[in-house]
Amino acid sequence: MAVREALIAFMAATEATKEAERAGIEHAKANGESYLGRKPSYSRDQLVAVRDMLSQETSGSSIAKVTKLSRQTIYRIKDNPAAAEATLAAWGQRWA
Numbered sequence: 780m781a782v783r784e785a786l787i788a789f790m791a792a793t794e795a796t797k798e799a800e801r802a803g804i805e806h807a808k809a810n811g812e813s814y815l816g817r818k819p820s821y822s823r824d825q826l827v828a829v830r831d832m833l834s835q836e837t838s839g840s841s842i843a844k845v846t847k848l849s850r851q852t853i854y855r856i857k858d859n860p861a862a863a864e865a866t867l868a869a870w871g872q873r874w875a
Contacts, residue, residue, distance in 0.1 A: 819866050821848055821856070826863060829856050 804814045821829070825846045832842045839853045846853075856863045 813869075815869050816866075819863075819870055820852055821846075821863075821867075823867055823871075826856065826867060829853055830860060833857055 807814050825848060828846050829842055829848070832845070833853075833856075839850050839857070842848075842853050843850045
């Protein structure tokens with residue numbers, strides 16, 4: 780019975796989080812802002828360093844240690860460098 784109640788509470792909390800996220804996106808749209816998603820975890824300098832090291836076929840773990848980024852971030856940049864660049868460009872206007 781306790782497990783069931785905990786599961787129901789978890790599902791309710793998850794739904795509340797989704798509703799809050801939707802409300803935030805709608806608020807941004809209503810104020811003329813575009814929803815950019817999550818702020819990138821890397822800077823322009825880190826992106827350039829990752830791309831340079833990837834061109835030299837350096838391992839993801841080695842790049843992560845040098846740039847202090849997660850391996851997942853390295854692989855995300857490797858898989859879609861254009862999207863990584865676009866994300867920085869979109870957020871760059873807000874960082875200035």
